[in-house]
Amino acid sequence: MIDLTTLTIARARKKLDAKEFSAVELTQAYLDEIKKKNKELNAYLEVYDDVLDQAKKADELIASGESHPLLGIPLAIKDVILIKGRKVSAASKILENYVASYDATVISKLKKQGVIFLGRTNTDEFAMGGSTENSAYGVTKNPYDTRRVAGGSSGGSVVAVAANLALGALGSDTGGSVREPAAFCGIVGFKPTYGRMSRHGLIAMGSSLDCIGQIAKTTEDAKIIYDAINGYDVLDSTSIKDTTYPKASLKKVIGVPWDLVNGEGVNSEVKENFKESIKKLETLGFKIKDIHIQNLDTALATYYIIMPAESSTNLARFDGVRYGLHKDGKNLLEDYKLTKGAGFGKEVRRRILIGAYVLSAGYYDAYYGKAQAVREILKKEFAKAFADVDMIATPTAPFVAWKIGEKSDPVSVYLADIFTITANMVGVPAVSIPSGFSKVEGKDLPLGIQFMAPHGGENLLFEVGKKFEEMR
């Protein structure tokens, strides 16, 4: 029996290379766990039927002496990243039977390493949400308390890793979709600098915000996945190079926007836990600096203008003409309307309509134009802050995972993103690291701390993450 609970990618690598177990045995162990738990948790929308064949191939490569950090490692992939010849639905009815015609760049990089793809994981429809409650295929449940949400939108990928149904996973992060569920489920969620991961083959939501993220049990594992898939890609015009941003040097100073952390709407246990984490950082030799970032409190409102505007534009392509769901009407216009009406869920419609509204002629300047200006100010404010500090720390989310169905007003769900969206708005890398638990109704619910670094400063996050984990 392989003990999956303590297994990490780093450890599995050693054991696979030392032939302590084979990729087939490892994969079978995950398939068994998936069989036991997935029905209740709903992390996977589909487990591929050729998983053991993939594992056999990996074993052959290992036997032939090949070694890559991810060779024979079983990973889960969020249902918004294209794998050629396999279904990708974005957890939407409109793409229910869509089969990808090419590999996303990150997928071809993983294939080169001999990764085993276990299956595609649940998400909010088109990654729009913070709880996977917006999936067209049912909610993903939190393994710490199955009455609660797992967070989202990458809830399926996060639960797959947290509940030992995969060793690691890929998610996507447009406003916190990797970090928030990682915090809710007690694992590591990493969002790189905008442009660090190729978006080629990632189903688009907000193109100026979208970033493929790494989900793992430890910072070390997140880095292994990060190392395998980052890099410039000619197929993504916003892709960055290693030389795009200057290397940051460590001053050992962490900034905390206390005015936002202490604001109303942040749960008192979250504040307490965060203060304890800050003490730990001080013991590690970091200086803590109180920072004030102008307009940080309005960043969320700004995000909920820019993101729907981009989403509504991106989603216009799903019209039932070339692929996906098709509802037949009397004419082409009716085809469009019926297809979109039947194919898009509630939250997606909301965002399409909000996007159409803020982009419409009469409101463009007041909403979209203004939001772009506020985003610009935020970028400048962050650049100013990073002149004095290496990183900025906040709680990852203002509260613990909520009960399924508890939040019916869309704005109350949006507020969960208050700490995470700024990294996407500014384009900087950020990570959520487990920081402890809060006891709620007799259950220990995980909490996370978020670190943000300047553009290109992923190395700082890996460093602080590793140190912080060692303190636990």
Next chain:
Amino acid sequence: MEIKDVESLADLARIELTEEEKRGLLSDMDSILGYVKQIEEVKVEDTKPEYKVYNVWREDVAEPREFSKELITGQFPDSQDGFLKVKKIL
């Protein structure tokens, strides 16, 4: 915002809605727009968004791409002789 505004937005976005869906969306839109309205208060003075737009070029040489014609055409809702077939638009 009124029901007719939701209807015209849905029309622009080409989404068919039932009466009930329209009412639900109206109240959601009011709540969301009420929240994002706070950016009206932000003073931006003369901050202009700096779009760092630039062209991404590559040499004009053919690069092989792994696309599968069969996978693409196989997903057309309607086709004829390997072409995508749509309803007449004029």
